[in-house]
Amino acid sequence: MPPKSTIPDLPQPSTASNDSMLSRKFGREVANYFSGSPLNRVGFLRSDNVFLSQALKHPSTSFLATKDLQPLISGPAKLAWLKFDDIKSVIGEDPYAQTEEEMIKAYDSEKIVPQMIFLGIDEAISGEGKALSYTNKKNTYTGAPYFAVDLTPKGNVKEECERLIKEWDGRGLKFATGRPMDWSAPDAALYAEARQLLDWNARNPFCAQCGQPTLSVNGGFKRTCPPTDASLSKSRLTNAISTTSSTPTPSTERPPCATRTGISNVCFPRTDPTVIMAVVNAAGDKILLGRQRRWPQYWYSTLAGFAEPAESVEEAVRREVYEESGILVGRVVIHSTQPWPYPANLMIGAVGQAVPEGEKIDLGNDPELDDAKWFDFGEVREALRVGTSALGEEAGPEYKEGGLRLPPQTAIAHQLVSSVVNGFASGAAKI
Amino acid sequence: MPPKSTIPDLPQPSTASNDSMLSRKFGREVANYFSGSPLNRVGFLRSDNVFLSQALKHPSTSFLATKDLQPLISGPAKLAWLKFDDIKSVIGEDPYAQTEEEMIKAYDSEKIVPQMIFLGIDEAISGEGKALSYTNKKNTYTGAPYFAVDLTPKGNVKEECERLIKEWDGRGLKFATGRPMDWSAPDAALYAEARQLLDWNARNPFCAQCGQPTLSVNGGFKRTCPPTDASLSKSRLTNAISTTSSTPTPSTERPPCATRTGISNVCFPRTDPTVIMAVVNAAGDKILLGRQRRWPQYWYSTLAGFAEPAESVEEAVRREVYEESGILVGRVVIHSTQPWPYPANLMIGAVGQAVPEGEKIDLGNDPELDDAKWFDFGEVREALRVGTSALGEEAGPEYKEGGLRLPPQTAIAHQLVSSVVNGFASGAAKI
Numbered sequence: 001m002p003p004k005s006t007i008p009d010l011p012q013p014s015t016a017s018n019d020s021m022l023s024r025k026f027g028r029e030v031a032n033y034f035s036g037s038p039l040n041r042v043g044f045l046r047s048d049n050v051f052l053s054q055a056l057k058h059p060s061t062s063f064l065a066t067k068d069l070q071p072l073i074s075g076p077a078k079l080a081w082l083k084f085d086d087i088k089s090v091i092g093e094d095p096y097a098q099t100e101e102e103m104i105k106a107y108d109s110e111k112i113v114p115q116m117i118f119l120g121i122d123e124a125i126s127g128e129g130k131a132l133s134y135t136n137k138k139n140t141y142t143g144a145p146y147f148a149v150d151l152t153p154k155g156n157v158k159e160e161c162e163r164l165i166k167e168w169d170g171r172g173l174k175f176a177t178g179r180p181m182d183w184s185a186p187d188a189a190l191y192a193e194a195r196q197l198l199d200w201n202a203r204n205p206f207c208a209q210c211g212q213p214t215l216s217v218n219g220g221f222k223r224t225c226p227p228t229d230a231s232l233s234k235s236r237l238t239n240a241i242s243t244t245s246s247t248p249t250p251s252t253e254r255p256p257c258a259t260r261t262g263i264s265n266v267c268f269p270r271t272d273p274t275v276i277m278a279v280v281n282a283a284g285d286k287i288l289l290g291r292q293r294r295w296p297q298y299w300y301s302t303l304a305g306f307a308e309p310a311e312s313v314e315e316a317v318r319r320e321v322y323e324e325s326g327i328l329v330g331r332v333v334i335h336s337t338q339p340w341p342y343p344a345n346l347m348i349g350a351v352g353q354a355v356p357e358g359e360k361i362d363l364g365n366d367p368e369l370d371d372a373k374w375f376d377f378g379e380v381r382e383a384l385r386v387g388t389s390a391l392g393e394e395a396g397p398e399y400k401e402g403g404l405r406l407p408p409q410t411a412i413a414h415q416l417v418s419s420v421v422n423g424f425a426s427g428a429a430k431i
Numbered sequence: 432m433p434p435k436s437t438i439p440d441l442p443q444p445s446t447a448s449n450d451s452m453l454s455r456k457f458g459r460e461v462a463n464y465f466s467g468s469p470l471n472r473v474g475f476l477r478s479d480n481v482f483l484s485q486a487l488k489h490p491s492t493s494f495l496a497t498k499d500l501q502p503l504i505s506g507p508a509k510l511a512w513l514k515f516d517d518i519k520s521v522i523g524e525d526p527y528a529q530t531e532e533e534m535i536k537a538y539d540s541e542k543i544v545p546q547m548i549f550l551g552i553d554e555a556i557s558g559e560g561k562a563l564s565y566t567n568k569k570n571t572y573t574g575a576p577y578f579a580v581d582l583t584p585k586g587n588v589k590e591e592c593e594r595l596i597k598e599w600d601g602r603g604l605k606f607a608t609g610r611p612m613d614w615s616a617p618d619a620a621l622y623a624e625a626r627q628l629l630d631w632n633a634r635n636p637f638c639a640q641c642g643q644p645t646l647s648v649n650g651g652f653k654r655t656c657p658p659t660d661a662s663l664s665k666s667r668l669t670n671a672i673s674t675t676s677s678t679p680t681p682s683t684e685r686p687p688c689a690t691r692t693g694i695s696n697v698c699f700p701r702t703d704p705t706v707i708m709a710v711v712n713a714a715g716d717k718i719l720l721g722r723q724r725r726w727p728q729y730w731y732s733t734l735a736g737f738a739e740p741a742e743s744v745e746e747a748v749r750r751e752v753y754e755e756s757g758i759l760v761g762r763v764v765i766h767s768t769q770p771w772p773y774p775a776n777l778m779i780g781a782v783g784q785a786v787p788e789g790e791k792i793d794l795g796n797d798p799e800l801d802d803a804k805w806f807d808f809g810e811v812r813e814a815l816r817v818g819t820s821a822l823g824e825e826a827g828p829e830y831k832e833g834g835l836r837l838p839p840q841t842a843i844a845h846q847l848v849s850s851v852v853n854g855f856a857s858g859a860a861k862i
Contacts, residue, residue, distance in 0.1 A: 031743070031745070032743065034741065035743035035745070035746055037741075037746065041739065041750065043754065043797070044754060044796055044797035139793070139795045139796060192741040193740065193741040193742075196741045197740055197741075203639065203689075203695060203696075203697055204639040204640070204697065205639070205640070205642075206638065206639050206640065206641060206642035207637065207639070207642075208634065208636075208637050208638070208697070209634055209635070209636070209637065210637060211636075211637035211642040211643065211644065212642065213642065221739075264634060265701065265703055266634055266635065268737070269739070269740045270697075270701055271738060271740055272699075272702065273704045273777050306699070307777060308472065308474070308652075308700070308702075309624065309627040309628055309631065309700045309702055309770075309772070309775060310465065310468075310620070310623040310624040310626070310627045310628075310772050311466065311468065311624075311770055312462070312463065312466035312767070312768040312769060312770055312777075313768040313777070313779065314462070314466070314767070315466055315467075315468065319472065319474075322471075323474065323475060334768075336743070337743040337744040337745065337765075339740075339741040339742055339743055341740070341741050343696060344696060344740060346704050346743075346744070348744070348779070364568060364569045364570045365570060366475035
């Protein structure tokens, strides 16, 4: 049996390049936009503050700055990468000087440090001085490190952030606006990782289990609920002084929290699985598409929705299609997946097939859609040729008013639709 | 083109029956344990308190009681179903008497009501008196409703819960222990839905955005951060009285919270996507399995781990296999999925193939595994025949000490291994 040929090829070309050490030479599935990161995340080194500290200060290290979750860019569709010296005045000489244990012991909820994320290392970069080499027990990891840092002006770093942002603005570095759908695959993937983790930290400053403020650890990939808080000493001291003249030794201890005595998922970043599906009719010659009221006229896409607790992806596909369109789906096959960092989705793309007795459209269950319709494959093929665009943009020059419009190639919806009308559901082996 | 044949069959028989209206007649994929729910969740009715109230009191309605997340059972592997009258003394005459808007306005963080989950309706049940019929705008939904209710003794319902539990105990109804892996598919799926949602509510009594206590709404599928809290009036009144003799009108208003002005995922149940994968070697005749130290001797399974923010499932598979075993995976195909309610996982099962230059096992990156090894397909087929069992149980009578042991048929790991050694990676069309 020849190597690499034991699982047949997929019909679609990749839309994102696969540059990472883990997939550069090997991955052959549909790699959707926002995937295709060039980094090895070396997640097992995130708890090693000696590594993080060396990575932070290495000359090969790059920093992505964000403001209100938008990245600093050096031009249209191009991330700006900063050096340690550019941001030292905000993050300090070494935010990783302490071990996690020491950080937890010294926790002070009133001390605000800008949120940082360790993104990973680019192992395509090597050579003395050009890349960091770090040995952890017996293995050595070599590459150029990447971090993201939130420079939204606030708290005690407000003025310094504002100063830096003004300075960069003078050098032509601005913060992006909107949602990028035309960036290079590596830039899109790096930004996706940074954005999703910065957003998660920003949405979860308090412990959902006990309501107390939490501390970011593990290179930005975990939040922990410390047992003590130095700022309590200050507030308790103030209270004590107001009622007694002696000098007490106020406690810094916080109420107990269940997350301290076991592993709880509320401490870890959240990713919400969603399903997105191209549904074909029983005869295999029509595809179900829907539209939301706020979309441009004639614009349709695949149906989609959040997976619910305790259902399989296949069940979620059937439920969402039924809720939104009334169609009953039988067979479901998963096609490919796409990270979607707005704020934290994992889109699981599937192809489903309606059963003959379940093809009648009914928008009356959950009125989420403005319309849903069966489209002939031929009409869809024509729309893929002339009518695709990003949501805010015009269709191409050959597009004729009234014709079907569809999402761009960087959307997994486009990949699913394209797969289906180009033979995915033909009965031949496609995956 | 004949209907239903446009997407080829999967090689594996279902391990769970598909009883639901949405999949009963149609689903043909591998339906893993904990999927296969017989219910239509009718999620769009969860915000309709008139529906919930009617469902609660209908004679066809069943209640699953839990204590510390364990379900009440009427015998080994059999859920006990209660009626409204059995639990009325704890939940009250009608916990759904108010609309969500009214509940939020009347919010009092000191008032504890047992957590309830609306699971869905069984549409296989119909007929006057035997099933609830409810018309929402233009559609009518008919079936027997199902709820779960947490009867863990605590707060103001502690004594009544204890009394009921003792009474049921006398009738032979006990709470289960451990994790059931041998229940019927419908019972397992119903319990999975109940458990995951009860657990999520229990882990998230506070708003992660602002630290204030939250209110369960939407049939248990959402938590909201109310703008006022009646109990603040009481505490502020107490404080006010201690410092002044006049009678103030204390405010019940809480500090602002960002979740009140937009949609935030922290308000919705959390599901953590995980990857679990059978990895074959480049030649397609060996499979990679690993073991954890706490497992019985000779017991191996597929590798698995949590998906990280902003990576595709395919990337997560490559990263986890690299971290845990050092193996470099090229091609990845998703096989099937399994809900896993301990506490909130969605297991996404995949088959991956190592590249020829990446087959060397290295446990030194992230030392999670006690061992990882390549196994010949022949050895694995024999283990599937004689050496499978649940974790705490003995292998079958034909098993010989020293032979490979594997997880039971109800585990997705078993399904993946079985698929691979029975031809999934042979090049023939299997999905």
